[in-house]
Amino acid sequence: MRFQLTDDQKALRAGIRELLARRFDRDALRAAVDRGPVLDRALWRALGEAGFFALRLPEDAGGVGLGLPEAVLLFEEAGAALLPGPLAATHLAAGRVPGAATGESVVTAVDGALVEWLDSADTVLGDTAGAEPMRSLDPLTPLHRLPAPGPAASPEYVLLTAAEQLGSAGRSTALAVQHAKERTQFGQPIGAFQAVKHLCAQMLVRTELARAAVYAAAVTADPVEIAGAKLLADEAAVRGARDCLQVHGGMGFTWESDVHLHLKRAWLRAERGMTAARAEEVQAQALAGA
Incomplete structure (x- = not known):
C-alpha cells in the first residue's frame, strides 16, 4: 500500500x-x-x-x-x-x-x-x-x-498523539543532520564519521517506519493498528531525541539547545493516551486472537 x-x-x-x-x-x-x-x-x-x-x-x-x-x-x-x-x-x-x-x-x-x-x-x-x-x-x-485513573483514551486521541510524536521524531532527525553537517572535528564535519552516520540513519529509519504506521492507521482507524502506530511513534520520538542529543554531544545537554525539549515532550507523550506496555498488550491480544 x-x-x-x-x-x-x-x-x-x-x-x-x-x-x-x-x-x-x-x-x-x-x-x-x-x-x-x-x-x-x-x-x-x-x-x-x-x-x-x-x-x-x-x-x-x-x-x-x-x-x-x-x-x-x-x-x-x-x-x-x-x-x-x-x-x-x-x-x-x-x-x-x-x-x-x-x-x-x-x-x-x-x-x-x-x-x-x-x-x-x-x-x-x-x-x-x-x-x-x-x-x-x-x-x-x-x-x-488524579487519585485514581479515569477511562482509557479514545483511539483517535491515541493516534493524534502518535502523530505529534512522529513530527517530533522528524524534527529531531533534521536537527541531528544539520548539526552533523555544521559541526567540524579534526578538520571535517562530524557527519563524515561512521558512528554519526549510523545514528542519523537509524533515526531516519525509525521515523519513516513510524510515518508509514501512523498514516496507515489514519486511513483504517483500526484500534489495533493505532496501537502499533503509537508504539512505533513513541520509539521514534524518544530514541530519536536521545540519538540527536548524542550527535550534539555536550552542547545537547545545555538549556539553550532545543534537543532536550523534544526529549522531554517525547517522554511525556509516551505516557499519554496509551503507554508502550498497553500498546504491546493490544498487539499481543490481536495476534493471539488471529
Whole structure:
C-alpha cells in the first residue's frame, strides 16, 4: 500500500507549517519556555481560524469537512514545532463543546491518571475530583495527577498523539543532520564519521517506519493498528531525541539547545493516551486472537 499525499493534503500541510513558522517559531518557543506554561490564547484562536480544531467537522456545521488522515498531518506539524496546549482534546471536542472549533475555548481531558493544562482549560472532560498539581518533566506542559485513573483514551486521541510524536521524531532527525553537517572535528564535519552516520540513519529509519504506521492507521482507524502506530511513534520520538542529543554531544545537554525539549515532550507523550506496555498488550491480544 502506497501513501502518497494528494495536492490538497500537501497544501494543507504547507499551510499549517507556514502558520506555525509565523506564529510559533523558535524564538516564540524559547520565549514560551522562559515564560512558563501559560497558554497563548491569541495563538489558540489563530489555530481555530485556520481550521485546526474544526478540520473534521462537516462544512454545514462550520467545519472544513476533512478526515482523520488530514488531522494527522496537522498534528505531525504541531509535534515538530513543540506546540503547547491540549491540542488533541480540543480538536476532538469540536462540535461538542461550544467554542472549541473556533479556538475560543480550551478543552482538556482526563488521560488515565493525568490531566494536562487543567488550570488553563475552559472545559474539562472527565472527573477531576482530587486532582493535585505535580511537577512536569516538560516545561511547557503543566500536569495534575488524579487519585485514581479515569477511562482509557479514545483511539483517535491515541493516534493524534502518535502523530505529534512522529513530527517530533522528524524534527529531531533534521536537527541531528544539520548539526552533523555544521559541526567540524579534526578538520571535517562530524557527519563524515561512521558512528554519526549510523545514528542519523537509524533515526531516519525509525521515523519513516513510524510515518508509514501512523498514516496507515489514519486511513483504517483500526484500534489495533493505532496501537502499533503509537508504539512505533513513541520509539521514534524518544530514541530519536536521545540519538540527536548524542550527535550534539555536550552542547545537547545545555538549556539553550532545543534537543532536550523534544526529549522531554517525547517522554511525556509516551505516557499519554496509551503507554508502550498497553500498546504491546493490544498487539499481543490481536495476534493471539488471529
